[in-house]
Amino acid sequence: MGLFNGKKKPKDDWSTMSTVVKTEAKLQSLGEITPSRRAGVIYRNNEENAFQSNLKSELNDVLYMGEGATKTAFEIEDDDRGMRWVVLEDGNFGDLVSSVYTVGNAIGMNGGADNLLAAVFELYFTGTVEDNTYRSGLRTYWIYRYDRKAFYPFVPTGDSEGERDRPTEARLGQDLRKHGLAIEKSLTEWMGLWGIPF
Amino acid sequence: MTSTTTRKFHKDRGIVTRMYFTMFMLGFLYAVFALFLMAAGMELMFVGGIVGIMVVVQYYMSDKLILMSTGAKTVTAEEQPTLHRMVKELAARYDMPMPKVAVIDTAIPNAFATGRNPKNALVAVTTGIQQRLNERELQAVIGHELAHVANRDMRVLAIANFLVTVTSFLMTMLFWNMLFGGMGGRRNNNGGGVMMVYLVTMIVYFIGQLLVLALTRYREYGADHTGAEISGDPGALADALEKISGTVANIPDKDLRKLQTASAFLIIPAALKGEGSMNLFSTHPPLHERVKRLRELEQRMRYGLR
Numbered sequence: 475m476g477l478f479n480g481k482k483k484p485k486d487d488w489s490t491m492s493t494v495v496k497t498e499a500k501l502q503s504l505g506e507i508t509p510s511r512r513a514g515v516i517y518r519n520n521e522e523n524a525f526q527s528n529l530k531s532e533l534n535d536v537l538y539m540g541e542g543a544t545k546t547a548f549e550i551e552d553d554d555r556g557m558r559w560v561v562l563e564d565g566n567f568g569d570l571v572s573s574v575y576t577v578g579n580a581i582g583m584n585g586g587a588d589n590l591l592a593a594v595f596e597l598y599f600t601g602t603v604e605d606n607t608y609r610s611g612l613r614t615y616w617i618y619r620y621d622r623k624a625f626y627p628f629v630p631t632g633d634s635e636g637e638r639d640r641p642t643e644a645r646l647g648q649d650l651r652k653h654g655l656a657i658e659k660s661l662t663e664w665m666g667l668w669g670i671p672f
Numbered sequence: 673m674t675s676t677t678t679r680k681f682h683k684d685r686g687i688v689t690r691m692y693f694t695m696f697m698l699g700f701l702y703a704v705f706a707l708f709l710m711a712a713g714m715e716l717m718f719v720g721g722i723v724g725i726m727v728v729v730q731y732y733m734s735d736k737l738i739l740m741s742t743g744a745k746t747v748t749a750e751e752q753p754t755l756h757r758m759v760k761e762l763a764a765r766y767d768m769p770m771p772k773v774a775v776i777d778t779a780i781p782n783a784f785a786t787g788r789n790p791k792n793a794l795v796a797v798t799t800g801i802q803q804r805l806n807e808r809e810l811q812a813v814i815g816h817e818l819a820h821v822a823n824r825d826m827r828v829l830a831i832a833n834f835l836v837t838v839t840s841f842l843m844t845m846l847f848w849n850m851l852f853g854g855m856g857g858r859r860n861n862n863g864g865g866v867m868m869v870y871l872v873t874m875i876v877y878f879i880g881q882l883l884v885l886a887l888t889r890y891r892e893y894g895a896d897h898t899g900a901e902i903s904g905d906p907g908a909l910a911d912a913l914e915k916i917s918g919t920v921a922n923i924p925d926k927d928l929r930k931l932q933t934a935s936a937f938l939i940i941p942a943a944l945k946g947e948g949s950m951n952l953f954s955t956h957p958p959l960h961e962r963v964k965r966l967r968e969l970e971q972r973m974r975y976g977l978r
Contacts, residue, residue, distance in 0.1 A: 516929075555929045591928055619928070636925035641779060644920045661922035668927055 487582075488575055490623045490656040494595060494616060495571050497655040502567075509567045510596040512672045515577045518589045519558040525584035526558075533560065536580045537573060546573035551671050557591065561672045571595075578620065590620040594628075594670060614646060615670060616655070624658035625650070633669050694886045698832055701883065705835070705876045709869075720838065732788065744774040744796045755802070759795055762815050765902050766822045771795050781805075781916045785817035786826060793821040800920075805912050812899060812908035819898035825891045832884045839877035846870040889957040896962055900969055910966035913959055 501507045521527050529550060537546055546564040553559060560577050564570040574593045582590055595616045599608040615628040627646040629639040643664065651657040658664060739746070749756040756773055763770050771785075771793035781801035787793035795817050797810070805813065820826070850866055900906035 555927070557929055591931075617928070635927050638923070640920040640923045643923060661920075662924055664923045665926050665928040665931065666924070667929070 487578060487618075487620065487623060490625075491575050491593065491618055492571065493654055493656045494618070494625065495568055497650055497653045498567055498597070500653050506599065506601055508598045508600060509570075510598060511563050511565050511570070513562050513570050513574050513593065513595045514670065514672055515560045515562075515574055515581070515593050516553075516557050516591045516667065517560075517581055517586060518556070518591065519552075520586065520589055523585050523589075525581065526586055526589070529558075529560070532580065532584075533577060536576055544569040544573045544576070546570060548573075548577070553669060553671055555669075559671055582620075587620075592620060592667065593618040594667065596670075596672065608642065608646070612642070615667070616650070617664075617667060619658065619663070619665075622658055622663055624656050626658045626664040628664070628666055630666065630668055630670075635666070635668050637668065638666050694883055694890065698835065698880070698883045698887070701835065701876060701880060705839075705872075708872060724834075739774065739794070742776050742796070743778075744776045746772050746774045746794075754807075755797065758807075758811055759814055759818075762811065762818050762902070766790075766818050768793070768818070768822060771818070771821065775799060775802075780920060783813050783817055785820045787821060788827055788830075789824065790821050793818075795821075801916070804915060808905070808908045809912035809915065812903055812905065813912050815903050816895050816899040816909055819895040819902070820891070823891065823894055823898060825895065828891065829884070829888065832887050836877065836880045836884055839873050839880060842873045843870065843877060846873060892957055892962065893965060896966055897969065900966065900973075904973065906966045906969040906973060910963045910970065913963050913966075 498507065498509055502509070517526075519526055525532050533548060533550075537543060537548065544564065544566075546562050546569055548560055548562045551559045551561055562570060562573050562577065564573060574595070578590055578593055581587075595618075597614050597616060599612040599614060600610055601608070612629070615630075616625050617628050618625050627643050627650060629642050629646070631637045631639050644661070647657050647661075647664075747755070752773065752775060755775070759773050760770055768790040771787065771790070772795070774794060774796035776782075776796055776798045778798050779800040780798055781804050783795070783797045783801055785793060785795050795814060797814070801813065802810065846866060846869060850870065896906075896909060899909060903909075
């Protein structure tokens, strides 16, 4: 929209997004995190886009039909800041990640690449990672920004803009990077998403 | 002890030249814009008056505004003896009166200075920066902030921001005027004319904004330079900046959903955001560029080159 945004089109999100599977598996085997069953894709809805205006049945096709369909449950929700969320639920984390990728990819491939904001995963911490102790049961979100093709942790402490636990996020970012997650290098890009609907 | 002649700071010629050029361009832009508005029949006095009041209030109240908006608390020499001693020694080196000293209780490392002249100056540091930096680095940071005061940067910026504030104010007014057609103006039957004024205002706003950014950049480099001259240790500030960048302070307050929605008339003018202070981590110029220049200066000083 702006004069100066040289935004890149997402070409290969899978190679970066899939790092989350390895990191999650490793940390879970160490007994340090529990993934929740939920994740979401947030995008700026464009009713003039045929795929987006017919999202529910399109996603039914994408997620339920054909070979290797993950059959992940999904819901579509609008938030109070004018964005649309596809909230996905699956007990198998690997399937959840593939479904998130599939949804983002389907929106992107059907003329919505510039509408995609982020994919968000929800994970709970249960103890110590590296030398850092995290409060047991700490809820964290791992945000994947489509325009940056990278993750960063998000630990909100409230629903209003700016309420976040920065020191924990910074430590978590380092720990997750050590465990293979593609972490956004520039901290100034770690923008929050307050009021995540799941 | 040196003699009591007024202190002359060694200045970076290129920066000073570019800075005066920028200020000249700003002045030129002011004049052309004022002429244009008068030709277009705008009520200059009205707009100028309102914005003038805002700017004056901000200018004279900046230290109090900053104290209120950041939760900074002024501290006495008894409460913070080390910090006070540091500020006092540095202020003496700049030949300026002792500024007010304040501390902000937050883990986010930062520092700033404000005040329209050295007599009304205030220097504030966060508890986060006090914990993270050693004495040499903290001294460099405070030296940098006092350099802003000594160079009267708050005044320069207040004047520079005036135009940007006027234009953004006008843009908002004109925008609503175009939407509803009837607000306050006597000459609003001329839709095309209003549109024209709006467009020119927008152009002036953007050019003004760019010039102000350039000016901030030069003042920032200038303060780095002056601070280094005073301390004789440019590496200390570079160390401090490097230590703090890449840490918690850079994690933004901003929501991702706001990334692409900002449009011209939503931009809050700098003067209204209470940016009447010189923040250690303003985004312009980029930190790595400042560090690079400081390192170069360090080399030059070490080998006695100028």
